[in-house]
Amino acid sequence: MTKVTAIGCSLSCIVGAFAAVGESLYKSAISSAAIFSIAGELAASKSEGPGDFQVNFLNKLNNITEKEILDNLKITSV
Numbered sequence: 001m002t003k004v005t006a007i008g009c010s011l012s013c014i015v016g017a018f019a020a021v022g023e024s025l026y027k028s029a030i031s032s033a034a035i036f037s038i039a040g041e042l043a044a045s046k047s048e049g050p051g052d053f054q055v056n057f058l059n060k061l062n063n064i065t066e067k068e069i070l071d072n073l074k075i076t077s078v
Contacts, residue, residue, distance in 0.1 A: 017032070
């Protein structure tokens with residue numbers, strides 16, 4: 001993620017979207033960052049470089065499943 005431009009901006013947008021519909025700003029921030037991170041990990045696992053990663057990351061953010069989130073979530077409590 002450090003080699004792709006606009007990743008931080010994307011995270012800010014995702015946090016804002018979660019905050020707009022969530023009941024708790026704290027839980028919205030944690031949840032959005034967790035899902036963002038999981039999407040990044042899954043995208044990185046099938047990417048050869050930053051160009052592939054950027055496309056795979058956007059696709060994974062769009063297509064991430066509940067199962068993928070639950071299988072890869074490292075947070076145990078909030």
